[in-house]
Amino acid sequence: MAADQLAPERDTRAVEAGLDALDGGGELLPPRPGPWQVFVRSVLPPVVFMAALVGVWQLAYVAELKPSYALPGPADVWQTFWGTVQDGRAVEAVWVSVSRGGIGFAMSLVIGTLLGLAMWGSRWLRAAVGPIVSGLQSLPSVAWVPAAIIWFQLTDAAIYTVVLLGAVPSIANGLLTGFKQVPPLFDRVGRVLGLSTLGRVRYVLLPAALPGYVGGLRQGWAFAWRSLMAAELITYSPSLGLGLGQLLSIGRDLSSMSLVITSIALILLVGVAIELLLFAPLERRVLRTRGLTTDR
Amino acid sequence: MTQVREQAPTRNTVAPPPAPAAVRVDGVTQVFERGRPPVLEGVDLTVAAGEFVCLLGASGCGKSTLLNLVAGLATPTAGRVEVSAERPALMFQEPALLPWLTARGNVELALKARGVARGARRTEAERLLELVNLGSHGAKRVHELSGGMRQRVALARALAQDSSVLLMDEPFAALDAITRDVLHEELTRVWTEQQLSVVFVTHNVREAVRLGQRVVLMSSRPGRIVREWQVDIPHPRAIESPAVGALASEITAELHREISRHGR
Numbered sequence: 001m002a003a004d005q006l007a008p009e010r011d012t013r014a015v016e017a018g019l020d021a022l023d024g025g026g027e028l029l030p031p032r033p034g035p036w037q038v039f040v041r042s043v044l045p046p047v048v049f050m051a052a053l054v055g056v057w058q059l060a061y062v063a064e065l066k067p068s069y070a071l072p073g074p075a076d077v078w079q080t081f082w083g084t085v086q087d088g089r090a091v092e093a094v095w096v097s098v099s100r101g102g103i104g105f106a107m108s109l110v111i112g113t114l115l116g117l118a119m120w121g122s123r124w125l126r127a128a129v130g131p132i133v134s135g136l137q138s139l140p141s142v143a144w145v146p147a148a149i150i151w152f153q154l155t156d157a158a159i160y161t162v163v164l165l166g167a168v169p170s171i172a173n174g175l176l177t178g179f180k181q182v183p184p185l186f187d188r189v190g191r192v193l194g195l196s197t198l199g200r201v202r203y204v205l206l207p208a209a210l211p212g213y214v215g216g217l218r219q220g221w222a223f224a225w226r227s228l229m230a231a232e233l234i235t236y237s238p239s240l241g242l243g244l245g246q247l248l249s250i251g252r253d254l255s256s257m258s259l260v261i262t263s264i265a266l267i268l269l270v271g272v273a274i275e276l277l278l279f280a281p282l283e284r285r286v287l288r289t290r291g292l293t294t295d296r
Numbered sequence: 297m298t299q300v301r302e303q304a305p306t307r308n309t310v311a312p313p314p315a316p317a318a319v320r321v322d323g324v325t326q327v328f329e330r331g332r333p334p335v336l337e338g339v340d341l342t343v344a345a346g347e348f349v350c351l352l353g354a355s356g357c358g359k360s361t362l363l364n365l366v367a368g369l370a371t372p373t374a375g376r377v378e379v380s381a382e383r384p385a386l387m388f389q390e391p392a393l394l395p396w397l398t399a400r401g402n403v404e405l406a407l408k409a410r411g412v413a414r415g416a417r418r419t420e421a422e423r424l425l426e427l428v429n430l431g432s433h434g435a436k437r438v439h440e441l442s443g444g445m446r447q448r449v450a451l452a453r454a455l456a457q458d459s460s461v462l463l464m465d466e467p468f469a470a471l472d473a474i475t476r477d478v479l480h481e482e483l484t485r486v487w488t489e490q491q492l493s494v495v496f497v498t499h500n501v502r503e504a505v506r507l508g509q510r511v512v513l514m515s516s517r518p519g520r521i522v523r524e525w526q527v528d529i530p531h532p533r534a535i536e537s538p539a540v541g542a543l544a545s546e547i548t549a550e551l552h553r554e555i556s557r558h559g560r
Contacts, residue, residue: 012481016429019475023442185392192367192386193409193457203405207396290395291439 072258080258081265089242093263094270097228097243100156104163105224111164112171112220116213119172120179130176133169141166141223142230154237159228166227167220174216178209214286218279225271244270317380318461318493319343319366324375326361334373335361337518345380345460348487348494350508352501352547354555358519359497363465366495380493384461385454389469391446393438399449400425400434406456424452428482444475448482455490462487464496468503477535480506484531501551502544506535511547515554522554 033041054074060066061073068076084090115133119126144165145158152158186208190200232245240246244267251259287293319342326336335358343349351359364370365377367386393402403421412420425434428448438446447467454462468476484507487494498504504511505527512524525547529539 012478012485013429015474016478016482019478020430020433020442020445023444185388185390186394188369188388189392189394191369192383193406193453194383195409199409203408204394207394210396289437291437292395 069255070257072261077258077261080256081262084247084259084262089247090262090266093242093244093247094266096241097232097245097267098270098274100159100232100243101163101221101225101228104160104228105167105221107160108164108167108171108220108224109217112168112216113175115168116172116175116179116216119176126176133172136165136169137173140230141227142234145231145234148231149235154235154240156240158235159231159240162231163224163227167224170223171216171220174219175209175213177216178212179205181212182208210286211283211290211292214279214283218275218283221274221279222271225274229267316345317342317378318345318347319380319384319495320376320378321362321366322376322378324362324365324372324377326358326365326370327373334518336365336372337520339375339514339519339521341512341521343461343493343495345493346491348496348507348509350504350511351495351497351514352499352504352511352551353514353519354499354516354551356519357514357516359514360465362514362519363463363495363497366461367463379461381459381461383457383459384463385457385459387447387450387454387462387464387467389466391438391443391450393446393449393453395438397438398434399430399436399438399441399445399452402438402449403453403456406453410457421452421456424455425449427455427486428452442475444471444479447471447479451479451483451486455486460491460493462492462494464494466498467496469498469500476503480535481532483507484533488531501548502535502540505529505540505544505547506533513547513550513554516558523550 058074061068061071065071072080081090084093115129119129119133141162144162148158148161152161182205186204187200190204195203228243229245229248232240232243233249234245236246236249244263247266248260248263251257251263284293321339321341324336324339325334327334339358339362341349341362351362353359361370363386365372366379367384368377368379369386393399394405397405400418400421403424404417407417407420408414422431422434425431428451430445430448430452433441433445438449441449450467468479471479480503483494486492496504496507508527510524510526513522514520515522525543527543529537529543533540
C-alpha cells in the first residue's frame, strides 16, 4: 500500500487552539456584578421590606389594634433595644449565647464527624445506628430539655446536652450523605493512579464528600442555635449567666413585650450574621470550586 | 481452540516485530455470575512493546472488562494477564477529572501518587499540559474546560503516570467529530514521541483503523477474539481517506456478520 495520498497536511495545533478558544469557556458565567448592582439586587429589597414592615407595625400601633402593653410601638421597642445595648445586657447576652453555641457546635463537629466516619466505615454500625440518627434529626431537640434537667440539673451541661443532641445527627448524616454522593469512578481513578488506601481517602474521598459535609455543618449549626435558645429559655437560673434565651425569659417574667421583641431581634440577628458571614460563603466557595453553582 | 485467529491476507505484508510483549493475555476467561455465560472466554492477546492495538466489538463483547483486567482493577476467573509496566495508565470514556482541582492539580496528583518530589511536580505537570497543547490552561478548573480539553487533561494525567503501557476505554466516544479528529492526531503524536504501547477500546471502526497498527475484532457473549487485521496505512492518516475507508468497510462487514449471529 502506497502512502496515503489524501492525508492532508493539517495544522492540528491551530485547529485545536481554535476549538479551545471557541469552546474553552466550558460554561458561560455572567459577569461579576458591580457594587451598585449588588446593592440594588441584594441589599435594597430586604431593607425596603423591613421598612414597610415597621410602617405597618406603626400603623397597627397607632390604630391600637392591641393594648400597648401587648403591642408596643416601634419607638418603644427601639428605646428598650437601645437601653439593653447601653447597659451592656445585649452584648453580654449575645456573648454568652454565641460562645455557648460555638463551644456546643465545636463539640458537635468533633462527635458528629467521628460518628459519620464510623458509620461510613462500618456497614453494621450504619445499619444499626442509621435509622436512629435520622430519627433524631427530625426530633425537635427541645424535647430533650426535661431529661437534660433531670440528669444535670440547671447547669451548662444540661444546655450542651440539648445542643449536642440537636446538632450531632445533622453533621453525621451530612458527612455520610457526602460520602454516598462520591462517584465510584473517582475511587477507580485513585486506584489507577496508584494511590494508597489512605491517599485515596485523603486526596479523593474527603474532598469529594466536602459539599455534603458542608451542607451538614450548616444545618448542624442551625439546629445547634435553635436547641440552645430552647434550652436557655427553659433552664433559667442566675447561676447560668445571661444568655439571649434567658433575656427572653426575663422579658416574659416582666411582661415586657418590648424586651421580648428585643430578644427575638437579637437572636435573629446573630443567626443571620453567622449564616451570612460563615456558612453561606463557605458553602458557595466549595460549590463554586467544583462548578456546582453559577452563583457568584 | 475456540477462537479463530487469522489476519487478512491482503494486509499481512509486514510481520509483527519481534519486540518483547508489553501486554500478554493468556487464555483469559471471566465469569461474573455463576450459571451465566462468561463475559470473556479463552481470550489470548499479545501487544508488543510500542504497538498500538485497537480492540473492536459491539456492546457486550467484554472489551472494557478485558481492559480492566489488564489495568489490574479486576482478576480473571481463569487464565493469566501479564503487563510489562508496573502500573498501566488508564483513560476512561469520561475524563474523570477531580473537580476541586485545577487542570494542573489533576496532573500533579498523578505525579504525587508516583512519588515525584513536591518541587518537581509543578514543572513536570506544566510540561505534560504543554504536550497536549494546554500549556496556558493549567490554572483552570475542570468545569471551565470544554469536553475535548478535559479529555486532553485526562491524557496528560495518564502520561504523568509515566507508564509504558497506556490503556484507553473509548476515550473519545463522547466528543464531537472535529474534536475527535484533533485528538486522534494528538494521540498518534504522543504515542510516537513517548514510544508507548497502547490498547485502545472502541466501537468505532474508522477510529480503530485511523489509530491502530492492529485491529482486533471481538465477538459478543461470550467475548472472544474473532479476527484481527494488520493496518499498514502509513501515518499521517486521515479518518476520511479512502485507504482508511476501504479497510473500515471490510472490518464493518465482518462486524455486521458477527452481530447478526445474535439475532438468529
